[in-house]
Amino acid sequence: MRRRRGLRGVDQPVCGAGAGVSEVLVASGWGERKDEFQRALLSWFWRARRDLPWRGVGDPYATWVSEIMLQQTQVITVIDYFQRWMARFPDVQSLAAADEEEVLEQWSGLGYYRRARFLHRAAKVVVDEHGGAIPSTLEGLRRLPGVGPYTAGAIASIAFGLPAPIVDGNVIRVFARLFAIAGDPRSTANQKIFWELAEALVDRNKPGDFNEALMELGARVCAPRSPACLLCPVREYCAGFASGEPEALPEVARRSAVKPMRALTVVVHRRGTSGRDMLVGPREAGGLLAGMLEFPTVEREGTRWPELDEVASLLGMPIVAEEVGEVTHIFSHRRLQTRMYAAEIDAPVTVAEERWRWVPELELGQAAISALTRKIYERWKTSEPV
């Protein structure tokens, strides 16, 4: 391991496996400074916070929706989705009453579609078993599908004013720097420390604001790279700032650069003369992008594209199609290489498999499709003769 000058937590970790949070706070000289820290952070937050559409709404449902959308997804991406969602499903009853496909339509493009299904299922639970009232305790929230330790704490503190701790990626980074917490932040021992710190530090009077402030600080000041320490309201408490190398923490493990390849052959069918219909169907349950609508596709692991006649037999009909290009789509854990064909179908046509159906091209943008299918569609469109 590379050594870093002056960073206690790295060469001789103050914190790490075995140390409890009280030792951490005492070793950092924090015992009596907690109140000052809270005030400094909160007054910064009240001055500098962003005006986000889910803030200050005073509706636990809105808080819940925003927290689910924000899981592993950046604020800037969520804003528009949140507003459209709240317009279409303004309360838990309307969400519970919706079809899953409508729910996925609203989620289309956000990714991690399992979140939408959990949220939908949980809405039914809230309506059926809680009379439409979102649970107001940590334990009650935790029982809802899709609500883990972070989300339960966020809803409890933000929507219900309970002094619940939260730990997300931002909090991990902020705490790792504030207290010079060395080692893999995901390790069990360090996770325990992060949660205990969050519990110990959360402002009992303004828990929601405090938690949001911690995350806002992580997102806008205590950034992963090039943290803006000179703008930081709590830099005088920060071991990372004192060390001169705040970026050295947290110690993130490098992920493998090798992404498994998957080869897809997709045939974009358009049905013809009266209106323009596109043939789509849901992806198989359980796999990648499960249930999301796609164009007829055959895919497999590796780099060899399935042949066109495999797609033809999948559809149970002969395909006359011309190749129109390739699309590469990269997930964080996988690479998809797509070879694309275009087929014009003269009605009437019978599609053997029931899972395929025609949808008007104009409705495709609103359908429950993934960003991958959206990308394929866009590429297909630009290859069309006008």
Add this chain to the structure above:
DNA sequence: AACCCGGGGTA
């Protein structure tokens, strides 16, 4: 407690 899962955006 370890492990798996998984979409998208960006520097």
Add this chain to the structure above:
DNA sequence: TACCCAGGGTT
């Protein structure tokens, strides 16, 4: 390409 993103579920 690497890394990050207001994580959760399963075993």
